[in-house]
Amino acid sequence: MKGTAVTVMAMVFGNKGETSGTGVCFSRDPSTGENVFMGEYLMNAQGEDVVAGIRTPQKLSQLEQTNKAIYDELCQIRERLEKHYHDMQDMEFTVEEGKLFMLQCRNGKRTGAAAVKMAVDMVGEGLITKEQALLRVEPEQLNQLLLPQLDKDAVKKATEIASGLNASPGAGCGQIVFTADEAEAWAKEGKKVLLVRKETSPDDIAGMAVAQGILTSTGGRTSHAAVVARGMGTPCVCGCADVTFKDANTIVVKGKEYKKGDYLTIDGATGRVFEGQVAVKPATISGDLETFLGWADEVRNASVRTTASGKTVKGFNVLANGDTPKNAEDAFRFGAMGIGLCRTEHMFFDEPKLTAFQKMIVSETTEARKENLAKILPYQQKDFYEIIKTMAGRPVTIRLLDPPLNEFIQAETDAAATALASKLGMDKAALVAKVAALDEHNPMLGHRGCRLAITYPEIYEMQVEAIARATAQLDKEGAKHDVRIMIPNVVTYKEVEQIRGQAEAVIANVNKECGTNLKFQIGSMVEFPRTALSADKVASVADFFSFGSNDLTQTTLGFSRDDYGKFINSYLDQRVLEDDPFATLDPDGPGALMEIAEAKGRSVKADLHLGICGEHGGDPASIELCYKYGLNYVSCSPFRVPLARLAGAQAVIKANK
């Protein structure tokens, strides 16, 4: 976006009386992108006077009335400069005793909306090509078009009380509540709530979903709150250490108390927290956006590149991560070509599924586990049915259960243990022992994902049955479907081989019973280094790979997402690391493993489908690497799909240069 400054060497003076003056103008409107000439002008003044804001300048249109000759000359220059630079110009000029001098010009800064409109307009005007247009907009600028924003004037008057990490963009304003249950209850009464928590957990999902924004006192940009909020498109400020919890109804921020029900406003784009209600502007989506992103899709769809391993890969798709029909609708609306990651664990947190699942967890026999899983099956089937139906034939990639079982059953206090034991109809001491047995020292490296299916095959068998039955139901209704099953936490091909065999047996049963002939692609997550290092073996039994780049980053660097906040700032400040590896894919770490996995995987299956479904799938620099590595698609949260569509196209254009 940097332009070349054109500077005249002579001194000119705009303060030589009423036929002199100075001004700043834009060849198009930098806020909206409209093709109108606009600017400001001060009679009898030097350039600094305009910038300093001491005197109120006149609009450029007034110059047209007071000095038409100068104005017309300026209009001609505007046109010449735009044609020369093929971009919107930010110009400074001085009039000395009736004579116009251009002081300098540069490509002008612009909002996201303006960037899109100008890019589209300039293609129409023949000033630039579609490829140039696509490079004119920073992907992150698109977020501005898709999320509610704080009103800038209102911010100036607002009282900022604290700031934390800008975890999920957008402005959120509401009455503060301190538990997910309160959030749900208040929202039901029609109140707008802002959920304030120390940190969030999967139990809080329902409360988070109804909140206008989420504010936490601990946790980083990849904490549960941040990841879930971004997935939901909910504004979120994390790790705001100035927020302390006094009692169930009060928080204290820098000595000042705020009671439940008081209003706060957060700006997820900057991490700032304001007292009271700050005006929020609704999202405005430029009419040109669809045109613009359509070009991005064309470029990505037509792309062809050769990977380091020598394979030719065509096309570069954008899918979305989504766990609910609402997510699927958002994904559709934002142009995702399918669901690249449908997590199933959230589906267990609503009652009566939760109780049945908890009973399954505490069961001592396979029979008892199966009995409780059977109760969950119809609910899972319904969840799957709705998502698959919404996506109307676009791929839906369903990940089988991923987190450790202890996330579903906790009894941190004595009272919680009593209540849970009573709910599950079991002896409290036995429950406490079970909870303790499920506890993990390093849960990220624990008994989770497909490891659960090696110890308890019946869990995945139930899930696969629910998927197959939901698909069979749609199939009979004549609906389109493209469902793929994804196994998480794989470390050896033998896990895939064994789980695949069990899944295919379940699918065969459903086919027999329903008279269908369903087949499902069954793929492997690549989340641990070993999976990438032995990708040739894994590819021999998997239909596709999806890189879980969050976990892959954790294990490749030995950085826990929950703990790295203690040292990452020192690393970045001292430039021991250039980027936060959880924000931007690290080419010397997980990136190197992705290249190895591509080469080894495609050495046995030349057309092996590769994708990414970690947080990096929505980061422009990471998307560029994914293109380079030969991935067929990236999958990101629905609200980042437009960004990914553009970033992907930019990766293609840059690679073709």
Add this chain to the structure above:
Amino acid sequence: MKGTAVTVMAMVFGNKGETSGTGVCFSRDPSTGENVFMGEYLMNAQGEDVVAGIRTPQKLSQLEQTNKAIYDELCQIRERLEKHYHDMQDMEFTVEEGKLFMLQCRNGKRTGAAAVKMAVDMVGEGLITKEQALLRVEPEQLNQLLLPQLDKDAVKKATEIASGLNASPGAGCGQIVFTADEAEAWAKEGKKVLLVRKETSPDDIAGMAVAQGILTSTGGRTSHAAVVARGMGTPCVCGCADVTFKDANTIVVKGKEYKKGDYLTIDGATGRVFEGQVAVKPATISGDLETFLGWADEVRNASVRTTASGKTVKGFNVLANGDTPKNAEDAFRFGAMGIGLCRTEHMFFDEPKLTAFQKMIVSETTEARKENLAKILPYQQKDFYEIIKTMAGRPVTIRLLDPPLNEFIQAETDAAATALASKLGMDKAALVAKVAALDEHNPMLGHRGCRLAITYPEIYEMQVEAIARATAQLDKEGAKHDVRIMIPNVVTYKEVEQIRGQAEAVIANVNKECGTNLKFQIGSMVEFPRTALSADKVASVADFFSFGSNDLTQTTLGFSRDDYGKFINSYLDQRVLEDDPFATLDPDGPGALMEIAEAKGRSVKADLHLGICGEHGGDPASIELCYKYGLNYVSCSPFRVPLARLAGAQAVIKANK
């Protein structure tokens, strides 16, 4: 060790009266290895009768008296068979009415001591070569020669009350105590104690060091208790779930109570736990062992191989892991060529170092941290001085601080917090907050190792100063020294570069002050996949690599050593994994990364020195892989050094075949 069975097809009968009979004999003594003919014989009996133990057989020497012709014939056959098979034979024979029939023979099973003696004797007799001799002894058999054993006859009469995991071999018998403090106190009174714990932590080190054995109710073969016990050569049974803790003075095993002070005996080789005192036989080291291991050293020292990356590597050394002068002495005694891993964290657990270190941890300023570190410096210097002196010029590789700080400062109960706050002279609430802030969700992936030196450079600076001062002191005394500094938890070359710069500045100061000219090799641990994947960059700033294969296994597979007990048995039972990856190096996981690190590292430094200092350094199958990967040495606990010397030689011989 399997021989070919020689079977006669005709039926013969040893139960045809007093000129008939049947017997089993060994061409040498399978218990001691002595070159004496021995066996058992039953008149008028069939083979089953000898084996069944219904009648008490006569010694073979009695056959010499009752039927010299048959005995002489048998002696000739013994000699012929040994010459033919070049190994000790286990033979069955029958005499039918005065005629000798050989029923079958095979290579005989033998104890470790016998295996060594026979191998050495047979080389002397010209029956086998030294290489053949080295392949005749299973490395694990050497353990039998080095550790106290339960007396077999005593075991038969003993009452087995439970069994757990055979975590560290050897027999341990003592009065049970339930805390490390009790162990220390009782041991001071001259009592032999067996430490029984739910699990152990670094706080328990002193108590573990004085115990005859360690028994834990939770934890696996790589738990803290197991690892430390093996390092100390202390017998240990882990994960014995039948042991429950009733109160401070009582454990319950399968319903029966045992009070503090009662005797129990454990067999760390089998995992069995016995009531009372079972007789323990002291270790007997065969006089031939040194000869035998000397041959192993010759073979390893003379070895030359080419790695997959095309580099030629000469020699294959065995070093020991050791943190104390006592460890260093053991290492020396068992033939280690140096210390490959000297952990420094244990050095902080004795007072007054612990209090100073805790004060350092809770300090809010760099000055306060330095002040407390300065108090520790002379103690660390003394520790280093003694170890370096003991190794008398052999390499001593010192690893800078590795674990997260929270391992040093814990306040799990309110009383503990009160006591600790008072000891550190700080506000209790502030202490509790500090402890909470240091808490980690996934400590294995947390703020530890050189990450501490990026946030608090003064910690490593103190340690490097202590190393340099200790070495300077020895240097001035004219003592030999070869000290190497090792940086743990490296993920990027920039960590090494930065820490190296700081260390070299400290060393230069010490040289200036002491008038010495010390130089230290400064190397990098390779414990995380990223380090291996970017080994070319790391090698450009590191003098050597040491693979921390425990952590590398954890991160490459995403298996927490503390948690994988929940699923590993399912994996092994279903053969989803062939071996426990923490016991045997996994060639598709950490092994593949070691190969990558070798190739990339030596691509920039052809003679880059490579070693391993994880638990795998003492495992024969892993040692074979380390040889294949081109490592210069393995480092293991002192008690496994003889095993590693042999296993390394076997790797050489097998590779040369």
